[in-house]
Amino acid sequence: MEALRLLSADGLVTIIPQVGCEVATYKPQEIEDFFTLFAGMEGTIAGLAATRRTEAGLRELDTISARIGQLTDETDPATRSHGYRTLNRQFHAQIHTLARSAVVTEVSQRMWDLSDFLINTSGIDLPLHTALEDRHNDHEVIRRALWERDAATARTEMERQVLGTLEIMDRPAP
Template sequence: MEALRRLDADGLVVIVPQVGCRVATYDACDISNFFAVFAAFEGGIAGVPAARRTEQDLQRLQEVHERIGSICVEPDEVRRGHGYRLLNREFHGVIHGMARSIIEEISLRMWDLSDFLISTAGPSRPLGSALERRHADHQSIYEALVSGDGAAARARMEEHVLDNVSLIRGDLSA
């Protein structure tokens, strides 16, 4: 029951008293609002490492970025999307580590809801279909961090996270 309460608190399920629970559903407005807030949150985090980064931080970020690039050629869209989802969280996790911030737990819960919305509210396998675009986003974030441009890192990250709304809508050409 405690696990269900946690999932309910994270917005992934809805507990229905005296009945059980059901998977949470969200309308387009809820999804857009969530990603607007999430984009601002992640953008704020991405701007900080531009001033705090070390060569070791940048090397670790580049390694994860290159691993994402290697799955772009995976022919199986399901495997490509799953691999990207895992490496994407690692890429963003490295950026969080570079920020040396205390908000990691909050971020993880937001990432869980983001993954949930991408997986349940839109077309099947949207990440595998948009991997090249997502990888290009990461490249621009990485370049902003390498150059020490916090404003650009923030802006690129906000655009990247907001793009999830397009993925959910099924607009893979955006």
């Protein structure tokens, strides 16, 4: 029951008293509102990271980005989608590390879980595999801004990338 309460707190399930639980569903406007809020949060984190980053931390980010770049050569949609989801979380987690704010990272991690849930329940099979190249290009712009200590660009580009998830979720299946 405690696990279900945690899932409910994260917005992934709805507990129905005296009945059980069901997977949470969200209206399109709620999803858009969430990604707007999430984009602002991730943009703030990227802005902080640009001013607090370390060279060692940036080199780690470069390594993760290079792995995403290598994934663009993959032709299997399932491998591309799963690989990107995994590496994307690592990329953003590294930016959280660069921001050096435990409380912000903790709040954001819960939002990441809901984001993944919304993407994976959008009804589109392997939604991220078709966006891999564009997402990697977005990451490269953000990465360069972090290296240049350009907090405004890091923030703006991160917000744009996160909001771009809505377009991916609306894309018809290929």
